[in-house]
Amino acid sequence: GAGVSQSPSNKVTEKGKDVELRCDPISGHTALYWYRQRLGQGLEFLIYFQGNSAPDKSGLPSDRFSAERTGESVSTLTIQRTQQEDSAVYLCASSLVAINQPQHFGDGTRLSIL
């Protein structure tokens, strides 16, 4: 597709379950980012990937959060043992390279933890 694609668009799950969120970046974009947007808060950076370099995980809030990316393609964000405070919109973005390029965002996954 032409833009960043995220799935699922909505996810409702029970507290304690694991969830996996998927992001398909724009073809040819070497950098991929995950952000979290909680109600009433600004976007929080979680993690970014640049090519084959080690990812920058400095924004991950706890060890329950992890992400993977294979090459320059799909990425998955996994949240283990979900808590109610994990409820948020998770946004993925990609850019040609990691610095000084506009980031293109998907529509996000709205995650609700019951």
Added chain:
Amino acid sequence: KQEVTQIPAALSVPEGENLVLNCSFTDSAIYNLQWFRQDPGKGLTSLLLIQSSQREQTSGRLNASLDKSSGRSTLYIAASQPGDSATYLCAVESRYSTLTFGKGTMLLVSP
């Protein structure tokens, strides 16, 4: 730690007015400043990117300025339209972090 503040938090104007959204940041060692819009239930759309060496960027009815030394940027929207209604987000990219976002300005343009 970089902090980004946007004022006002919300703004309501009648159609046709010119308006200014403000953004300030605490650490002037930035690569660039970016403005985005976000429509309800959607992701962000990139509007303008100003490199640290630039003073302003223009796209259609939008003009963004950057004063790096004072840590300020403004987004000017000319002749506002109802379709401009959205949340506008400012973000800065620096050597030590990827984008740091403000909380946004929610704009409502009424017909």
